[in-house]
Amino acid sequence: MNTRMHLFQRYGIELEYMIVDIDTLAIRPITDDLIKSVLGEYSNEVDRGLVTWSNELVLHVLELKCSKPEADLVALTEGFKENIKDINQKLLAYNAKLMPSAAHPLMNPEKETFLWPHDNNEIYDIYNRIFNCKGHGWSNLQSTHLNLPFYDDEEFARLHAAIRLILPILPGIAASSPILDGQPTGYLDKRLDYYQSNQKVIPEITGKVIPERAFSKRHYHKMIYDPIQLAVAPFDDEHILEPVWLNSRGAIARFDRGSIEIRLLDIQECPKADMAIVALIIGILKVLTAEKVSSFHDQQSWTAAALNRMFQQMIVTAENTVITNSDYLKVFGLDKEQMTAKELWGHLLELVKVHHPIFIGPWLDVLHEILEAGTLATRIMTALDGIYTEENIKLVYNELTDCLSNNEIFESCVKEKL
Template identity: 25%
Template structure:
């Protein structure tokens, strides 16, 4: 869900921006949404206000409410080095997990509520009440939690062309983040059930093929006029331009259970944007992939995650999803090298390959006879950074 941007997300230090420009590198930042659950029962609890009050003072500029009272969101400061992003997010996750426990709850990095429980109420903000009034109850349960990655771009027109080039690759990244197979205590048959629930909002979906920044702006105005969104903050395309800062925002993924997975997503996203910027500068036109084919690819990603098939947009044929992710890593490797991320990405990729996605790891627990309450315990411990294999 879209909340007001946390100050730490995109407030770029001028010295950092200058350093990035001198080295022709891209900055990146990440936002993560979390579910708050009871310390005994596995369902969501409305402790967001109490968690915010308990958060350490130095973190409060990077922590904020989300749509429901059982959710909370963090946003990293922009970073140039992936190691800096990892340190910032480690501090945010562990500090917020501690605050949640002081507030009588637990912090879960999971796409939607795994266990049955009462639907959470809205955070008491006029914007959210207006959203509920206009759109009804499109976010059932205890909350939908995603990951958003911001990567810097030189200007808006270039950003539009990057958005066009991104379209075929985003289902692969979505599959890598799949982390919501359970909902209301049941296995949904999907690796990312959050994706299916999220698609009920009228502006959620793949980014359309855009002709220019003027075209992008006109579409936003038309969507507002139509009533399909209140304002630009409700533009829920899987990739978009930031409304306030010089970044593209990639936002189709579940929040991942471990920071390893989140850092892999962030590094691959930056590598991909940097690779596509080179294509834009070289005058390479983005393929105008038919919108229904993109919808099919995103559905496939939500259904199987990385453990089944993905849709190869180029051949229009299903392929093992792991092969598509490896193809993406190979494609962006020169930019991973240039940004200093290649070695860590190799380690994180192999770690993900060995462990599986969050969805696969949750299902593995169930197959061992561990109940949903045990899955929630595992998620809480993994979210705070305990090494659980």
């Protein structure tokens, strides 16, 4: 039976959270113990119906993902919310809880990194040997992954062209990693700065973050997978590592599954926020692939280098970035010399409201709130108000854990407490 899906038929969503101490917010490397408490044995995942819990590279991170691709984002949001409540209830036995955002603000990765020691650990061991997985770039970054289906080369080409175009501006709505080691990093999206450099030993793995102009399976293998295979060979005598796993561009094509995974989204404070952003991304990809504002030919023409230049600005200043490339703005139907990323995202939301009003309807209130108040990174910095003491940082990030528990937007939580 052919199980491949067509464009926008269903979606796969993955959310990564940290496990921290209830009192101190210190990292708690107990994902394996949590899973064992449910299954009675160590395993790399727990199937809870709509949502599956899964391990990650490091022991303090737990991934929640839809067990199979889903069409109903509203129901999936509810599923994530209920599973987070369930997990937090079970973590009480360890005096622990889940914490959102893309980076722990106080973690010392040299001392607090513990790699997953159970099944599949031989792969993690090789990664650790090659890349030294103890830095922030390996053990202290949490993201949201969005998987989108394609049926054949024609659908892949349309989807890949559209995704490449929006990758540089994703930090402009999703950045949530402004603080590391108890200090501002100078980036609103420091996670993505680490993301692009943590495998620099083998630069072919990440490339320019924005994928190359590959619009067929054959071209993708030739331009991306084959160079990775050649580059990694000297480091992998046992031939365990596969290019398909190693590829770390901001969007990754999986031809075996017929899907592209977007990996440049910092995780937000609660599923409601993540899923609203995901819905907006899906909506604008629908607009682009249908050629409502620009032709397929124009979308394909953008080089990775040109898109990467915008990306480099965006990870620093996120929604405040001024986009001065008028040709880029034209791709989204805008005749302007320049525009901030925040203004561009506002325009993209209006486009989706026009072309897919029913689809985006459930998410409008949340999206308007995010666009008005700024990225989570900006809201974190505003809440810290220039005071980077451990006490103040813990105060703000405790608020974030409350938002996660209650599925509330961070700004709303702050307002309620004032």
